């Protein structure tokens with residue numbers, strides 16, 4: 001019958017001001033912590049934001065739509081590719097003689113984008129067009145035509161409901177650097193020190209980008225790009241070889257001496273071709289013979305080793321004013337780390353079934369030699385569904401890729417095994433477009449984004465401990481600190 005202990009609790013526990021105070025504070029603290037924990041760690045109803053990038057390449061244009069959680073707009077969002085659309089027809093540089101058609105060619109994909117991006121997001125969704133080597137070459141050849149193509153393309157894109165941010169030519173350095181950002185962002189390597197190098201093979205240019213401990217940019221500043229991303233400093237080596245995309249190299253190889261009987265094309269292959277289409281590029285115009293017939297017959301004789309010699313003839317391995325070069329007198333530090341090889345690297349090696357780099361390089365070469373020596377009629381029978389334009393060129397393209405990697409960039413059988421031929425990473429295409437958009441929308445901060453003070457579990461355990469302490473205090477506090485006035489007030 002202790003009048004002041006637990007007994008009194010059940011009679012009237014609320015008469016101690018301290019008890020009420022602690023109870024109120026406890027409830028507020030728990031509600032506050034739970035609210036923060038939920039907000040910080042559990043997204044509200046997911047709303048997404050979008051970005052659209054058009055990759056106006058030399059051989060074709062592709063549109064990519066990216067999305068990310070709206071409440072994570074501030075740089076910690078996981079931006080993902082949600083849709084892509086391959087524009088029908090050639091690259092925009094092919095419309096030099098009829099620029100309007102360049103703009104019209106984009107309309108189908110832009111209409112598709114209007115269906116994929118929720119209409120309430122249309123006007124806030126940034127839309128970019130970046131052009132690469134095809135337009136670089138047109139700009140060299142005929143800058144007026146290049147401007148007219150961009151004018152037509154911009155007018156066309158301004159008609160879309162999106163927030164058009166402009167159409168421009170990317171430098172080769174940007175193309176290489178943003179391809180590296182994409183690969184490492186998607187592979188979650190930007191929060192680590194060890195990054196993945198990027199190898200991009202297009203139709204008119206090819207890029208190599210990687211971080212090398214041996215490279216501080218001093219020997220060849222033009223090949224150096226510095227990034228500070230998520231609190232890490234990266235000094236990237238990058239180079240873009242204009243005219244060394246596979247389509248332009250094919251022209252250079254064909255314009256060489258005695259190339260009409262071509263070891264890079266299958267025995268039995270014979271096509272009449274027009275010298276004009278061969279020489280109408282700044283990459284080969286210097287090789288154009290003074291007088292040449294309008295047409296020639298391109299005949300294949302399918303020999304990988306002779307093809308390799310022909311392909312090597314488009315490289316210059318003699319001049320190098322640096323401590324070490326790749327080719328054509330371009331500085332290149334020692335290769336380092338794993339590499340992701342994408343675009344035409346993937347299209348070609350995937351077709352040839354040579355993407356498994358655990359296979360020794362010598363075996364890859366032997367497999368390609370067997371493929372190149374297969375007669376054209378057999379090749380066509382074995383691959384009925386493949387576009388003949390692509391099918392005819394795989395022997396050449398595969399030989400070019402191996403020559404570029406081993407003779408050009410000095411990949412050995414050991415470093416070759418560290419290359420991964422990739423089309424996508426976690427559902428997003430490898431290429432410069434994602435890196436380009438991340439950069440322009442500032443979605444990769446220089447500093448590491450704030451991580452929640454405590455992980456979700458941390459919050460739960462803190463709440464539990466506080467709740468227990470408060471409960472104990474509550475119970476203890478029920479013993480009156482001041483003598484309860486148990487007797488009736490004396491009426492004086």
Ligand SMILES: Nc1nc2c(ncn2[C@@H]2O[C@H](COP(=O)(O)OP(=O)(O)OP(=O)(O)O)[C@@H](O)[C@H]2O)c(=O)[nH]1
Nearest residue numbers: 057058059060132133202203204205245343344347
């Ligand atoms: N086999 C095959 N080849 C393709 C495919 N798409 C493109 N190519 C060819 O691969 C080469 C490079 O294609 P892309 O990577 O799109 O090159 P691009 O972006 O147009 O060219 P650049 O402006 O130099 O980057 C070109 O010769 C294309 O014709 C494909 O799906 N399959």
Ligand SMILES: [Ca+2]
Nearest residue numbers: 057132202343
């Ligand atoms: Ca490209």
